[in-house]
Amino acid sequence: MRNPVVAVSGAFILLYCLSALLAPYIVSHAPDVMDARARLAPPSLEHPLGTDQFGRDVFSRVVHGGRVSLQVAFVAVFTAVIVGGAIGMVMGYVGGLFDALASRVLDVLIAFPSLLLALFLVAVLGPDLKNLILAISLTRVPYFARLTRAEVSSLVERPFIEASRAAGASGSRLMLRHILPNLLPLLVVFATTDVATAIIAESSLSYLGLGAQPPTPSWGRMLTEARAFFGQAVWLALCPGLGLQPLRRRAARRHRPPAAWPMRRARNGCRGCTSDRSGMFDLTPLPSSSRPAEPTAASCPSSTKPRWTSGSNVKIRGVRGARECR
DSSP states (O other), rough: OOHHHHHHHHHHHHHHHHHHHHHHHHHHTTOOOOOOTTTTTOSSSSSSBBTTSOBBBHHHHHHHHHHHHHHHHHHHHHHHHHHHHHHHHHHHHHHHHHHHHHHHHHHHHSOOOOOHHHHHHHHHHOOHHHHHHHHHHHHHHHHHHHHHHHEEEEEESSHHHHHHHHHHOOOHHIIIIIHHHHHHHHHHHHHHHHHEEEEEHHHHHHHHHOSOOOOOOOHHHHHHHHHHTTTTTTHHHHHHHHHHHHHHHHHHHHTTGGSSSSOOOOOOOOOOOOOOTTTTTTTOOOGGOOOOOOOTTTOOOSSEEEEEETTTTTTTTTTEEEEEEO
């Protein structure tokens, strides 16, 4: 694995999903059972992560709280994929005035911070899991609609779409039989990366008291309750906080602008790849007269053929997709 941070975050997310799915089989205490004799008990063999102010097992509540967060995130993202994908397909296929008006509406929705918009919707509709799912899904719909619209706009100009249209295929048949299968891989990848964002949104709203209501466990509400006991029972905030950390990092990486993405260091001996002292590619454009020559197999002493780097969408030194030697 080239990036150890991504590897550790991925391992935590995998463990998080498995523990949420197997919650009834890996915990020995119910998440809502109170024990006044074991209030704020430190971690032990009976309670691996200690107990809270009501004597409830923290490990059981963390596992079941993750299960609730996963359910909310998956349902919200799935709903956003269906609704946003349908809107984007119609926008990209129809085009014209409808596309222009719908694009302006999406611009307005995207201009608002997603968490602030979800907070407003839940505050109006009331704190409930159903309303929470509805609010999160509505905030994610514009992003899926914009993504789908851009992909469909490029697909409708492909030769196989033109041939199907010339053969007499209807618009619904074109979208369902030809466009949708080409959209699914893109939507699946985008949806899997958006689940982390939905979990962070659910935890944030629960932290503010607008998510899952007691006695339903939630990581955000557990952090809220742990504030009053942070000095004497640090494990109450540490356990759900550590669970959210990999998801927060993944969500931040998901929304980082392309200019902030790290580029791979150019290897020695490749004349077409220049890098500065920090190992990042120099993104300043060069005039056309001074653009570096593209490397060939003969100019790379340590390889037999050059290959493209992952930064093919960034103009590096005036070359679209610098090459490095392998």
